[in-house]
Amino acid sequence: MELIEQYGPTFAKGLWMTVQCTLYGSALGLLLGMVIAFCSLSPYRWLKKAAALYVWLFRGTPFLIQLLIVYSGGPSIGIRLNAFAAGLLTLALFGSAYFSEIFRAGIAAINRGQIEAASCLGMSRTAIFMRIVCPPLFLTTMPMLVNTVISVLKETVVLSVIVVPELMYQIQTMAAETFAYIPAMLSMAILYWVLVEIIAQAGKRAEKHLGRYRH
Amino acid sequence: MYLQTLMEAGPVLLHASWTTLQISVLAILVGQLLGLPLAVARVTGPRYVKASIDVYVSFFRGVPLLVKILLIYYFLPGIGINVPPAVAAVLALGMASAAYVEEIYRATLSAIPTGQFEAAQMLQFSAFATWTRIVFPQALKNAVPALASEMITILKGSALVSVVGVAELTSSTEIIASENYRPMQMYLTAAAIYLLFTAVIETGSHRLEKRLSVGSR
Numbered sequence: 001m002e003l004i005e006q007y008g009p010t011f012a013k014g015l016w017m018t019v020q021c022t023l024y025g026s027a028l029g030l031l032l033g034m035v036i037a038f039c040s041l042s043p044y045r046w047l048k049k050a051a052a053l054y055v056w057l058f059r060g061t062p063f064l065i066q067l068l069i070v071y072s073g074g075p076s077i078g079i080r081l082n083a084f085a086a087g088l089l090t091l092a093l094f095g096s097a098y099f100s101e102i103f104r105a106g107i108a109a110i111n112r113g114q115i116e117a118a119s120c121l122g123m124s125r126t127a128i129f130m131r132i133v134c135p136p137l138f139l140t141t142m143p144m145l146v147n148t149v150i151s152v153l154k155e156t157v158v159l160s161v162i163v164v165p166e167l168m169y170q171i172q173t174m175a176a177e178t179f180a181y182i183p184a185m186l187s188m189a190i191l192y193w194v195l196v197e198i199i200a201q202a203g204k205r206a207e208k209h210l211g212r213y214r215h
Numbered sequence: 216m217y218l219q220t221l222m223e224a225g226p227v228l229l230h231a232s233w234t235t236l237q238i239s240v241l242a243i244l245v246g247q248l249l250g251l252p253l254a255v256a257r258v259t260g261p262r263y264v265k266a267s268i269d270v271y272v273s274f275f276r277g278v279p280l281l282v283k284i285l286l287i288y289y290f291l292p293g294i295g296i297n298v299p300p301a302v303a304a305v306l307a308l309g310m311a312s313a314a315y316v317e318e319i320y321r322a323t324l325s326a327i328p329t330g331q332f333e334a335a336q337m338l339q340f341s342a343f344a345t346w347t348r349i350v351f352p353q354a355l356k357n358a359v360p361a362l363a364s365e366m367i368t369i370l371k372g373s374a375l376v377s378v379v380g381v382a383e384l385t386s387s388t389e390i391i392a393s394e395n396y397r398p399m400q401m402y403l404t405a406a407a408i409y410l411l412f413t414a415v416i417e418t419g420s421h422r423l424e425k426r427l428s429v430g431s432r
Contacts, residue, residue: 056410061413062370064374064377065374065388068385068388073402154280156279158375181285182290185285186286189286193274
């Protein structure tokens with residue numbers, strides 16, 4: 001109990017950092033993933049190959065190695081990032097490989113006729129994308145997207161290795177100072193479990209909300 | 216330049232890759248040995264067994280791997296069991312994997328039509344023979360692609376074991392990189408080794424899938 005009183009504020013800060021990393025990492029990953037999905041669906045063979053290679057590289061290597069390449073390896077090719085920026089970038093790169101595969105399947109499943117019909121009705125390309133392609137795309141892919149956001153959340157823990165002051169780092173520091181390792185790890189496990197459940201529930205809500213676009 | 220660095224780091228990297236391979240294979244075995252019985256219990260067991268397996272699965276799928284590794288690493292000595300870090304690591308990876316393996320087998324087991332159980336009963340198959348000769352062969356076959364990606368997840372997860380001080384590929388690479396000041400080259404080399412392992416698992420699973428699909432409709 002005293003521990004919670006003493007370390008409460010640092011935990012809150014760490015939690016906020018974790019939430020930020022998850023949100024920004026996922027958002028960047030979603031955008032990048034969408035771009036890669038369009039690359040893999042493009043008519044150019046080299047672009048398709050490049051997208052497939054990207055996905056294979058990022059899905060076939062541990063997140064920790066990717067993080068170390070960006071953070072520790074970056075400076076030797078002239079890219080110097082602080083721990084937070086390197087963490088976000090790696091989360092986005094990692095997430096985008098998974099997001100792009102989901103979008104690729106989702107876009108491929110969209111009825112071509114609807115897009116043709118929309119362009120016959122004189123809708124602009126942006127309008128077609130925003131109003132015809134996106135709603136069913138996000139509806140069908142929502143469960144998988146939520147799962148990937150959860151993976152991103154779970155990978156933020158690894159950022160503690162390069163000293164991003166997120167939840168895991170703060171709790172580990174506390175554990176090292178007080179030797180309360182088991183309570184620290186247990187409370188952390190439960191905290192992350194709760195966070196994951198919150199995201200899963202939010203995903204279900206979003207799915208319901210998008211459900212009105214179902215035809 | 217790079218070749219020379221690689222020659223110097225080679226023996227350590229090879230040894231570390233071997234450790235990564237051992238940890239991954241053992242964790243895969245633990246995951247299978249725990250996951251399959253859990254799935255059978257989840258499909259056939261009474262309600263309280265189902266509920267407790269659901270809690271186990273939800274917990275181990277909801278908690279980040281690094282937290283699980285540290286939890287088991289600190290927890291075992293806490294209850295008086297002193298094991299080397301590598302054993303705690305294998306146990307953590309294996310228990311985490313069991314939760315995913317259980318879900319995979321649960322899906323393929325529940326996909327087997329009840330008619331087959333009834334037919335087996337009509338033909339005087341014992342319960343044991345029904346499971347081993349009719350249910351498992353089909354369930355295992357259908358689980359191959361999902362199990363392969365689970366194996367890749369374990370392989371990648373083994374990188375986190377570096378945190379508890381097991382000298383596997385990632386931690387050894389970190390040490391080498393801090394000594395020769397070539398982090399980019401060293402980490403890329405490690406990434407290539409992980410990719411090689413991933414590729415082996417992928418090809419193996421494709422081959423197995425092809426061979427197993429011979430008898431199906």
